[in-house]
Structures are given as structure tokens and as C-alpha cells.
Amino acid sequence: MLRVIGILLLAMVYQTATAQQADENAKDxxxxxxxxxxxxxxxxxxxxxxxxxxxxxxxxxxxxxxxxxxxxxxxxxxxxxxxxxxxxxxxxxxxxxxxxxxxxxxxxxxxxxxxxxxxxxxxxxxxxxxxxxxxxxxxxxxxxxxxxSADTNLIRAFLYSWTQGLDEPDSASLTQWLTSDAQVNLAETQVADIIDYQAHMQAQGLTQSRRVIRNLKISPLDEQQYQVEFEYQWSAINGDGETEIADIGVSLRLSVVDGKVSVHVYTEQYLAPKTDLGAEVRC
CATH class of the missing domain: 3.10.450 (Nuclear Transport Factor 2; Chain: A,)
Structure with missing residues (x-):
């Protein structure tokens, strides 16, 4: 009986997680x-x-x-x-x-x-x-x-625009948020800077790129500067039609001055997989 209850609970958790994932993927x-x-x-x-x-x-x-x-x-x-x-x-x-x-x-x-x-x-x-x-x-x-809430709302607006720019490189210029001396370290270490990211994506033959933002934490450093930490749950379709996935940890140091968000440090790194997703291929 306990085993049956356990199986039912696992099924409910899976359905809830699947529904939440679908909801996140549906966000415009x-x-x-x-x-x-x-x-x-x-x-x-x-x-x-x-x-x-x-x-x-x-x-x-x-x-x-x-x-x-x-x-x-x-x-x-x-x-x-x-x-x-x-x-x-x-x-x-x-x-x-x-x-x-x-x-x-x-x-x-x-x-x-x-x-x-x-x-x-x-x-x-x-x-x-x-x-x-x-x-x-x-x-x-x-x-x-x-x-x-002014700064946190502006930071969230930036994060959604930035993430869309990563998923759809033609939709926005990501450099508009970078300071002149910004430090950018992408998970794809062979990519020199954010400008080269679009060419890299095209060379890899990846399509339908989608990053879901997880575990967002915004911490003030002083009156104008913030440390932002979160995870990307990234999926994309490769040239063979397979779904590639990866978890990416992201850390930013940014400032909000006169309603404008500026990125000083942006760092990504691949994280160890948390689940075995069977037929899907992890990046």
C-alpha cells in the first residue's frame, strides 16, 4: 500500500513539474x-x-x-x-x-x-x-x-530581454547593456565574446533555443549595485533533430543608475545534470 502511495505521489510531483515547465516555456x-x-x-x-x-x-x-x-x-x-x-x-x-x-x-x-x-x-x-x-x-x-521595487523590476525586465537575446540573437543587441570594461565569460569557452555568440549558434546548427530562468536571487551590494544569481535550464534542437539540454549557472554584477541597467560582470558555467532525461541528449 505504501509503495502504491509512493508511486502516486511521484506521479503527482512529475505532473506538477511538467506543468510548471510547460508554463515557463509558454512565457513570452x-x-x-x-x-x-x-x-x-x-x-x-x-x-x-x-x-x-x-x-x-x-x-x-x-x-x-x-x-x-x-x-x-x-x-x-x-x-x-x-x-x-x-x-x-x-x-x-x-x-x-x-x-x-x-x-x-x-x-x-x-x-x-x-x-x-x-x-x-x-x-x-x-x-x-x-x-x-x-x-x-x-x-x-x-x-x-x-x-x-523599482530596481528589482528593472533588473527582471533586463533579464527577460537578455535571455530572449541569447535565445533569439536577431531580436536584440546584447552589447547595449554591457559597460565598456565589462567582463563576459560564457559557458561556451570557445566563444570569445557576446557578439560572437550568434555565429557560434549558427555554426552548431542549433534551433528552437529556449532558456528557462530558475532560482533567481537578487542581492543589493550598495545603493546602485547588485549581485544576481540564477540558473538557466537550456534546451535546443541540434542538426540531427535531437533535443540537447543543459543546466547553466549564471552570476552577474550589475548597476541600476537613473533607470538604466548596466552589466559589469557576466559569468556562466555548465552545471552537473540533476536528472536522467533518457532519450534527450545533454549539451
Missing amino acids: YLVYASVYQWYGELDSNENWRQNHPQVTLDFAEYPQSSWTQGAHQILDIAPVSEDSASNNPPASHQVRITLEFYPAVADSDHVTGQYMQQLITFSLDYQQVLKVETEMNERDDFESRYIA
Whole structure:
């Protein structure tokens, strides 16, 4: 009986892990990067007005419905399905965000938060926020410790954009985040720098590259610098049609100054495999 229960529990764990993996693989990194970038800018300063000149906001989370310092802690990101039956291409994209908002209060680190749901309308390329509509705004009946979120939101936005750039080298220039003296050490030791990565991928004949971010840890070093640690669970299809996989440990030292993320040190290394995935071939 215990053996049967054990088998059932293992099956449940496997199904849960498989479902979580499928959910991670379904993430559109461009969407996630754009959402975190928006809230990072909104929580940093009022430069969002220049960066998104067409945006319309209802300011529902702010006291007196006027922008002030605050922290948007994102809980869920759900792109709104578009009408596939329409013959007209979409003019914009919409994403529904569930979040907790904490207003900054002078001389107090304990505040009353608000559980919110907002609908964001992005431009077609996700570079501009056009409209933010509040669909739900419920005030908490308890106090929480205020934790600033601007830098962590901007770092998460960077990580999604950076990861998409690694998976799809044509989608973004990764050098835009590197300082002039940045130290970059890739897991593929034969790759001299990040610029050569795309050529290396093509030479290897790898397609459908996908990196899933695991075990993310963001640690402040000082007011502007951060140590970031995480793992990539990487999969790709080789020229023989086989799935190659690898776990890669990543360590970064970066800074966030005036809403801009800059990478000073980026280091990767292959990790020992954690599971035997049978027919799949590990990188």
C-alpha cells in the first residue's frame, strides 16, 4: 500500500513539474520584459512621462489620484487573447496584470497595500505603453513592510530581454547593456565574446533555443549595485533533430543608475545534470 502511495505521489510531483515547465516555456519574454520595464520606470521617477508620451493612466493606486513614489510588486502577467477570426491586424496588444501596490510613506516602513488588477495596452512592438486601466483595487486590511521595487523590476525586465537575446540573437543587441570594461565569460569557452555568440549558434546548427530562468536571487551590494544569481535550464534542437539540454549557472554584477541597467560582470558555467532525461541528449 505504501509503495502504491509512493508511486502516486511521484506521479503527482512529475505532473506538477511538467506543468510548471510547460508554463515557463509558454512565457513570452518580450511581454514579461515590457511589463517589468513599465512598472520599474513608474516606480523610479517621473521619466516615464517622457518615455511613454502617449500613455493614459487613471492613477487609481495613488493618493489623490496623482503620481507619487510607490512600489508595484507583480504577482501575475496574463496576455489577453486576440481575436484570431479578425481579418484586420491588431493595432495594439493588451496584458492583464495582477499586483500588490504599496505607497511610499515618509518616516514609515510599514504601509497598507492594495491588491490590484490592471489592463495595460501596449504598442505593437511593446515599446510604448498607451493606456493603463484599473479593473480591481482592494485595500488590504493589514499592514506590510514597504520594499522598494523599482530596481528589482528593472533588473527582471533586463533579464527577460537578455535571455530572449541569447535565445533569439536577431531580436536584440546584447552589447547595449554591457559597460565598456565589462567582463563576459560564457559557458561556451570557445566563444570569445557576446557578439560572437550568434555565429557560434549558427555554426552548431542549433534551433528552437529556449532558456528557462530558475532560482533567481537578487542581492543589493550598495545603493546602485547588485549581485544576481540564477540558473538557466537550456534546451535546443541540434542538426540531427535531437533535443540537447543543459543546466547553466549564471552570476552577474550589475548597476541600476537613473533607470538604466548596466552589466559589469557576466559569468556562466555548465552545471552537473540533476536528472536522467533518457532519450534527450545533454549539451
